[in-house]
Amino acid sequence: MDRATIKALVQEVVQNTLHVSTKQVPIAVSNRHVHLSPEHVERLFGRGHELKKQKDLSQPNQFAAKETVTLIGPKGRIPNVRVLGPARGKTQVEISLFDGYGLGVTPPIRQSGDLAGSESITIMGPRGQIKVEESLICASRHIHMHPDDGERFGVKAGDMVDIKVDGPRGITYSNVLIRVSPKYKLEMHIDLDEANAANIKNGQLGEIIAIRCSPEKEGGCGCVCKGNG
Structure with a gap:
């Protein structure tokens, strides 16, 4: 095999490798979690409370907070659900469909922020308990x-x-x-x-x-x- 042929084959392999790599996307697995509005942070954890960072998440400026809550549905509850920060404009709870079976709710499969007509859920913290309408989804x-x-x-x-x-x-x-x-x-x-x-x-x-x-x-x-x- 001559040098020109070898060079062409090497270039083809490199190009194919680059082509494949540009199509690849890293995957992150998202467990159940809660985004809270500033108002609900205070109602669940006390007046003036601010979320405390436990660790940074992969998305810039997002973090898992030290705070956790309990989700309460018609048939059951899930304790120790992580709150994510920073606080958002509107409270949103994201669970899996399997979680919904245990709670006795059927969360619609929605994109984040698409909460109109979604399920309600009761959230319990160390300083209070609230029922939040149109807040519960299974994130698509x-x-x-x-x-x-x-x-x-x-x-x-x-x-x-x-x-x-x-x-x-x-x-x-x-x-x-x-x-x-x-x-x-x-x-x-x-x-x-x-x-x-x-x-x-x-x-x-x-x-x-x-x-x-x-x-x-x-x-x-x-x-x-x-x-x-």
Whole structure:
């Protein structure tokens, strides 16, 4: 084999490796947790209370707080549910569907912040207890991306993608929403039910194998969406 042929083969291998790596996304497994409004922080933990950081999360400026609460539903309760900080404008509780069975509630599968018509839940802290209407969801799978990542992947906020994860219980996740912000770090989020079903661990890589644009644009974008077969 001559030198020119060897060089061409090496270049092809390098290009293919780079092509694969640019499609890979690290996965984070999200357990049940609570985002509290400043008002509810005080009602649950006392007047003037501010959340105390236990550890930083992977997304910039987000942290797991030292504080925990108990979730109370019609049929049961879940203690020691971690509060995430900083405090938000509106209280939001994220659980898995399996958690919902134990609590006796059926959380809708929603994106973060889409709380209209969602379930209510009672939250108990060391200094009080509150019932919060339209606050409980099962978070739908999604990918956080910096705008630079979106450009590299060729996707926009609101697009849907399919993610393939290899392994003994390999799986392909469809309907994965792309969320883009300068505040985000590249990472796919799935809940504990989804992770356990496929034996996925934090930091495992998934690969984008199809891009399906936002529903309102289907059919005119050239991507692998319903309008293009």
